[in-house]
Amino acid sequence: MSLLYRGTLSSCNYACAYCPFAKKQDSRAVLARDAREVARFTGWVARQTRAISVLFTPWGEALVRRHYRSAMQALAALPHVRQVALQTNLAGPLAWLSEMHAASRAKIGLWCTYHPGQTTIARFVERCARLDAMGVRYSVGVVALHAHYDAIQALRAALPEHVYLWLNAYDRRGPGYYSAEDLEWLDAIDPWFLQNRRPVPSRGKGCYAGETALSVDGDGELARCHFLPERLGNLYQDNLADMLQERSCPRFKCDCYIGYAQRKDLPFQTVFGDGVLARIVTMSPCDRRSD
Numbered sequence: 001m002s003l004l005y006r007g008t009l010s011s012c013n014y015a016c017a018y019c020p021f022a023k024k025q026d027s028r029a030v031l032a033r034d035a036r037e038v039a040r041f042t043g044w045v046a047r048q049t050r051a052i053s054v055l056f057t058p059w060g061e062a063l064v065r066r067h068y069r070s071a072m073q074a075l076a077a078l079p080h081v082r083q084v085a086l087q088t089n090l091a092g093p094l095a096w097l098s099e100m101h102a103a104s105r106a107k108i109g110l111w112c113t114y115h116p117g118q119t120t121i122a123r124f125v126e127r128c129a130r131l132d133a134m135g136v137r138y139s140v141g142v143v144a145l146h147a148h149y150d151a152i153q154a155l156r157a158a159l160p161e162h163v164y165l166w167l168n169a170y171d172r173r174g175p176g177y178y179s180a181e182d183l184e185w186l187d188a189i190d191p192w193f194l195q196n197r198r199p200v201p202s203r204g205k206g207c208y209a210g211e212t213a214l215s216v217d218g219d220g221e222l223a224r225c226h227f228l229p230e231r232l233g234n235l236y237q238d239n240l241a242d243m244l245q246e247r248s249c250p251r252f253k254c255d256c257y258i259g260y261a262q263r264k265d266l267p268f269q270t271v272f273g274d275g276v277l278a279r280i281v282t283m284s285p286c287d288r289r290s291d
Contacts, residue, residue: 001240002053002208002277004226004258005041007218008034009068010059014089014118018143018170026060035067037218042071044220044235046078055111055277056086057226057258063092070096076104085109085278090127091119097134109278110138116151125158132160139279141166144178144186144193156189164281166190166257169197192268195260202249206264210247213262214240227251227259 011026012019026034045052054075062068063086073096075084090112097105110131114124131138140159142152144167156165167190170177178186178197186193209215210224210232220235224247232243254260261268261276273282 001050002055002213003045003235004055004057004213004215004277005038005217006057006059006215006226007037007041009062009065012060012089013064013091014061014115016115016118018145018172031065034065034218038067038071040220040236041216041218042074045075045081049080052081053083053277054081054085055258056084058087061089061091062086063088063090065092069093072108073100073104076100076107081107083107083109083274083277085111087111087113089113089115089118090124094127094130094134097131097136102135105134105136108136109275109280110136111278111280112138112140114140114142114151114155116142116148121151121154121158125155128159128163137275137278137280139164139166139275139281141168141279143168143170145170146177146182149182152186152189164190164279166279167193167196168257169193169255195266196255196257199253199255199260200263200266202251202254202260202263204248207247207249208262208264208269209249209259211244214244225259225262227254227256 008030009026010024045054056062056068068086072084072086075081084107088110090110097108112128128138128140140155140163142148142155144152152167159165167186213225214232215223215226216235220237222232222235222243223229224232228250254263257279260266261272269276271281272279275282
């Protein structure tokens with residue numbers, strides 16, 4: 001079972017003009033509510049016996065908030081929790097990771113986005129090096145705007161070869177935004193960029209969302225995934241066994257990795273393996289080519 005959690009938090013320490021999320025400054029009351037929600041969710045997971053993986057997908061930046069760091073520590077220490085992943089800009093504290101037992105730290109996966117103009121490449125890469133030194137698995141990505149090409153090139157040169165550098169297509173691009181030369185270069189950086197910018201139609205395709213993966217909000221309301229608002233039930237009130245079933249996707253297309261990684265007809269569950277929630281490739285480059 002994979003649970004994709006998104007609570008009330010919506011504040012961020014960055015202000016990226018291209019960000020698709022409606023960022024704002026959360027009040028103390030909102031942050032307190034979010035902390036209660038995260039604690040309730042963590043407590044629910046702790047009482048389970050089945051194998052569970054968790055991905056925190058906040059609207060804002062979570063690792064600058066102590067309650068998310070504490071939740072990740074607590075969840076990773078549970079024997080039935082396989083992975084605890086989180087999307088982050090990597091600007092928050094990292095010392096909490098060194099305080100964890102090695103076995104728990106091995107369950108952590110960080111989906112790290114670099115935002116040019118908000119921090120320097122040198123600082124970002126130094127923080128990635130700290131993750132490597134602690135044995136924390138992570139991926140790194142950038143929104144593939146024209147203005148970010150130099151940063152993409154610099155990141156690929158600076159990051160260890162084993163770190164997957166993913167690229168997200170710019171959402172507001174018009175026809176012809178990427179030239180043929182651009183695409184040749186970008187596809188060489190990220191072999192899965194094609195799926196992000198030109199998604200394979202989803203409607204009618206099998207998907208693990210709703211079968212072994214669910215989206216949950218701060219109140220415990222459950223949906224198949226973030227992109228299908230239909231309510232399935234409540235995590236704290238209903239029996240999961242009554243709602244989990246194989247379903248096909250009703251959307252024409254799914255252009256976000258969080259969604260299409262769960263597609264049964266695409267290779268992400270195999271290529272990413274136990275790193276799939278944090279977008280961490282586990283299959284070697286040679287294996288990927290032969291596949």
